[in-house]
Amino acid sequence: MFIKLTDDLITATIIILMFFAAVTIMYIIYSKNYDRQRKSGPHGKLKFFGQPQFDNQGKLLGYELLLREMNESGQWQVPWRPNLLTLKQFLDLMREAVRSIPKGQDVAVNLSKEQLLNPSFEPFIKSVISINPDHQVVIETDLSNLASRREQALLQRIRSARSLGAKLSVDSVGTTMKEYNQLNAFVGSIDYIKCSMDEYRKSTPDQWLDVNLGSWVAFAKQHGIVLVLAKVETGADYGLAKQLGINYVQGYYTGKPMEIEDGVLADE
Numbered sequence: 001m002f003i004k005l006t007d008d009l010i011t012a013t014i015i016i017l018m019f020f021a022a023v024t025i026m027y028i029i030y031s032k033n034y035d036r037q038r039k040s041g042p043h044g045k046l047k048f049f050g051q052p053q054f055d056n057q058g059k060l061l062g063y064e065l066l067l068r069e070m071n072e073s074g075q076w077q078v079p080w081r082p083n084l085l086t087l088k089q090f091l092d093l094m095r096e097a098v099r100s101i102p103k104g105q106d107v108a109v110n111l112s113k114e115q116l117l118n119p120s121f122e123p124f125i126k127s128v129i130s131i132n133p134d135h136q137v138v139i140e141t142d143l144s145n146l147a148s149r150r151e152q153a154l155l156q157r158i159r160s161a162r163s164l165g166a167k168l169s170v171d172s173v174g175t176t177m178k179e180y181n182q183l184n185a186f187v188g189s190i191d192y193i194k195c196s197m198d199e200y201r202k203s204t205p206d207q208w209l210d211v212n213l214g215s216w217v218a219f220a221k222q223h224g225i226v227l228v229l230a231k232v233e234t235g236a237d238y239g240l241a242k243q244l245g246i247n248y249v250q251g252y253y254t255g256k257p258m259e260i261e262d263g264v265l266a267d268e
Contacts, residue, residue, distance in 0.1 A: 052255035062106025103134035
């Protein structure tokens with residue numbers, strides 16, 4: 001009986017020790033996560049970084065806000081779901097970010113087609129503009145694969161946003177005639193079109209592009225639209241922009257996304 005009692009006592013002691021060990025480990029994990037969240041803004045592991053946009057003379061024009069997510073190693077990375085923010089979360093993070101952007105510069109934000117068509121879009125964009133009284137708000141959206149039945153609804157939202165003072169930039173303008181023709185429906189409601197160098201780097205010299213950068217330059221001039229060349233990664237990319245008369249550039253060659261921390265824009 002004494003032996004059995006001793007065994008039971010040892011078992012109970014082991015269970016208690018294991019319990020306290022588990023609690024300690026959980027506390028350490030929680031403390032590390034809390035510290036990371038405390039440092040990464042009002043929504044924990046999410047924060048807007050700012051990537052500068054320049055003209056081809058090197059003058060700073062503004063910043064595009066790019067969402068970043070902190071991984072388990074405490075490093076900032078592109079979120080695996082870039083449109084995971086609710087509109088309220090978007091506004092909270094934006095308030096933190098724009099405090100560091102100098103007055104008079106553009107603030108560009110990426111919104112999906114689904115976010116533009118959200119029933120709360122109009123009060124949302126009013127809020128975006130209200131927290132940017134000293135900045136020009138530019139909405140960037142991708143119109144590729146837009147169903148024709150949604151075209152008019154989206155166009156109405158764009159016109160509404162522009163009537164409130166925002167500008168519109170069509171992102172990731174591609175190399176197909178379908179995209180070229182589709183954009184004609186939005187002429188008059190577009191302020192910028194953004195071409196990414198990734199889509200225009202030919203794998204071979206004889207590769208054919210239905211719509212090349214020169215075609216978009218002509219399109220932009222014809223309709224009074226500003227063309228932005230993004231993903232400018234090399235001096236050759238930058239030189240091509242100058243050669244084609246593209247006045248707005250953005251990319252790692254001219255400026256990486258920068259972390260906004262304690263009111264300061266700092267390199268990523």
